[in-house]
Amino acid sequence: MYRVLSAAAIALIPLLLGGCDDAARPMAPQLESKTAATERLVQMMDACEPESFNAAVGPGTCIRQGGLVFSKFLALLGKHQKVGAWHFAPSSINARVGQGLVASNKGGEVHTFTEVEEFGGGIVPPLNTLSGNPVPAPECLALAPGDFVPPGGTFTDEVEEAGVEQYQCCIHPWMRATVTARN
Numbered sequence: 001m002y003r004v005l006s007a008a009a010i011a012l013i014p015l016l017l018g019g020c021d022d023a024a025r026p027m028a029p030q031l032e033s034k035t036a037a038t039e040r041l042v043q044m045m046d047a048c049e050p051e052s053f054n055a056a057v058g059p060g061t062c063i064r065q066g067g068l069v070f071s072k073f074l075a076l077l078g079k080h081q082k083v084g085a086w087h088f089a090p091s092s093i094n095a096r097v098g099q100g101l102v103a104s105n106k107g108g109e110v111h112t113f114t115e116v117e118e119f120g121g122g123i124v125p126p127l128n129t130l131s132g133n134p135v136p137a138p139e140c141l142a143l144a145p146g147d148f149v150p151p152g153g154t155f156t157d158e159v160e161e162a163g164v165e166q167y168q169c170c171i172h173p174w175m176r177a178t179v180t181a182r183n
Helices: 002-019 034-038 048-057 070-080 125-131 138-142
Strands: 039-044 087-089 091-096 101-105 114-116 153-156 163-168 175-181
Touching: 039 091, 048 070, 101 114, 114 138
Parallel strands: 039 101, 091 175
Antiparallel strands: 039 087, 101 153, 114 163, 163 175
């Protein structure tokens, strides 16, 4: 049976290859995706465990499945001044002036994607202390309700000038990204 199927497959190869001759067929013009052309995507990530985070911080703090328990989160933060699962991806972005930055929350907690003049602490003093960022970034102290991005939500900003722009989460201040913009 195997030999019969193999022989049939081998017999079809010239037909399949002939049908895939791209040189003989005119190509449709390839359009660049609007997202790729005008936006840079950043993912906001975390690994909270809902039962322990909700018990420690409040109901609805974490809405994902599984993850790191709150006590382990605090222990890691105290030891390393960051928790690796809480991050922006990518953390280094190249963009053009006028491009949009779209930060998409893929985690289970609320985050911000806040442009700051200099990295600093956020709005949660205990997390600032444990992360070694005791002085809040001034921009974090002036947040509007729309700056908070719930799980599954997005936040959009535009690259306004050439140079280096810095973004951080004002809740988890070790979550940072640097945008290098060119004209």
